[in-house]
Amino acid sequence: MWEKELVVEPPYQFDQVLRRLSNDPLKAVDLNNREIKVPMRIDRNPYVAIVQSTGTTAAPTFRVRANGPEEPIVSDIKRIFGMEHQLQVIHDHFSQTNLSSIFQRHIGTPLMLDFHLYHCLMKCIIHQQLNLSFAYELMKRFVHIYGELIEGVWFDPLPETIADLETDDLRKLQFSQRKAEYVIDLSKRIADGTLCLEEWHHLTDLEMEERLLPIRGIGPWTVQNVLMNGLGRPNLFPVADIGIQNAIKRHFDLPEKPTKEEMAALSKEWEPYLSYASLYLWRSLETDK
DNA sequence: GGCCAGGTGATGG
DNA sequence: CCATCACATGGC
Numbered sequence: 643m644w645e646k647e648l649v650v651e652p653p654y655q656f657d658q659v660l661r662r663l664s665n666d667p668l669k670a671v672d673l674n675n676r677e678i679k680v681p682m683r684i685d686r687n688p689y690v691a692i693v694q695s696t697g698t699t700a701a702p703t704f705r706v707r708a709n710g711p712e713e714p715i716v717s718d719i720k721r722i723f724g725m726e727h728q729l730q731v732i733h734d735h736f737s738q739t740n741l742s743s744i745f746q747r748h749i750g751t752p753l754m755l756d757f758h759l760y761h762c763l764m765k766c767i768i769h770q771q772l773n774l775s776f777a778y779e780l781m782k783r784f785v786h787i788y789g790e791l792i793e794g795v796w797f798d799p800l801p802e803t804i805a806d807l808e809t810d811d812l813r814k815l816q817f818s819q820r821k822a823e824y825v826i827d828l829s830k831r832i833a834d835g836t837l838c839l840e841e842w843h844h845l846t847d848l849e850m851e852e853r854l855l856p857i858r859g860i861g862p863w864t865v866q867n868v869l870m871n872g873l874g875r876p877n878l879f880p881v882a883d884i885g886i887q888n889a890i891k892r893h894f895d896l897p898e899k900p901t902k903e904e905m906a907a908l909s910k911e912w913e914p915y916l917s918y919a920s921l922y923l924w925r926s927l928e929t930d931k
Numbered sequence: 932g933g934c935c936a937g938g939t940g941a942t943g944g
Numbered sequence: 945c946c947a948t949c950a951c952a953t954g955g956c
Binding site: 771772773775776779780816817818819820821 | 947951953954955956
């Protein structure tokens with residue numbers, strides 16, 4: 643097993659990242675040791691990378707350990723945890739906007755990604771229109787039954803495994819009939835190569851919309867979430883998202899949830915970092931009183 | 932019990 | 945093309 647030190651540009655607050663991840667029963671978080679085990683697949687081989695925080699928000703440093711190929715693992719860790727973005731630039735931008743107080747309160751919160759695109763896609767479908775705790779529970783059942791536990795970390799099911807299921811298999815886990823169909827159908831497309839997830843990294847936001855929206859089960863909200871939480875695109879604003887609407891209502895002290903027009907007006911000065919605005923609005927709902 | 936949840940597709944004007 | 949509705953189930 644090798645070990646490598648990472649130095650990240652401040653501000654970067656990892657403890658908050660871990661605290662949030664610990665809400666997800668599938669994440670192997672150890673708050674005391676300030677570390678997380680990350681499941682990775684490289685050429686279909688599973689590896690576990692351990693990322694441990696050894697610094698502070700103002701001087702963020704990390705120790706990464708793993709037993710797989712070093713270069714791809716380290717660069718994937720940096721990508722997943724948003725370690726190569728200049729958060730200071732983004733904070734400077736928002737300090738001049740109507741979200742300055744939220745950004746001040748959550749300084750150093752990075753745009754963290756799902757570990758795998760397939761996980762991201764399945765999670766989006768499963769989370770649609772469900773409260774968070776039940777959504778986490780469904781995703782947990784899905785991975786516990788069809789995924790694999792390796793060195794204390796849950797690895798996602800393979801698309802081929804899910805492609806071979808019947809809807810009744812997922813109904814047993816309390817998926818709705820439609821969700822079961824969406825999940826199996828999407829997995830079939832991925833397993834047979836109709837959908838190539840690796841390709842997504844090279845497509846523009848617009849091309850992704852054109853490709854994904856026609857697929858049953860994928861609407862605007864899901865595309866935006868995949869772009870944001872799967873691919874880390876910086877300028878997405880899921881206007882249909884009920885959480886964002888509630889966060890805006892509260893932050894701006896509105897009597898009702900905002901209309902699309904109000905949201906467009908309020909968000910003008912957030913460009914070109916709409917994803918960060920969305921992220922910090924979500925955090926404001928989760929943690930602020 | 933009723934309303935809402937980090938939506939989406941189908942239906943009817 | 946827009947407004948409305950069913951979908952499944954848990955949480956409050």
